[in-house]
Amino acid sequence: xxxxxxxxxxxxxxxxxxxxxxxxxxxxxxxxxxxxxxxxxxxxxxxxxxxxxxxxxxxxx
Numbered sequence: 001x002x003x004x005x006x007x008x009x010x011x012x013x014x015x016x017x018x019x020x021x022x023x024x025x026x027x028x029x030x031x032x033x034x035x036x037x038x039x040x041x042x043x044x045x046x047x048x049x050x051x052x053x054x055x056x057x058x059x060x061x
Contacts, residue, residue, distance in 0.1 A: 002010050035041060 002008055
């Protein structure tokens with residue numbers, strides 16, 4: 001294809017090095033529901049963390 005259009009002979013290694021240099025990953029995005037990090041849920045998580053920490057203090061290792 002390059003030889004036909006531009007009359008240039010390129011090796012596979014040359015093409016590979018160029019392509020590797022310009023590649024990037026396309027990742028799928030996901031929407032975050034509005035309820036994930038609202039103030040009510042943050043407070044609930046804080047309370048849960050405090051309860052778990054208080055239970056951990058009573059455990060003898």
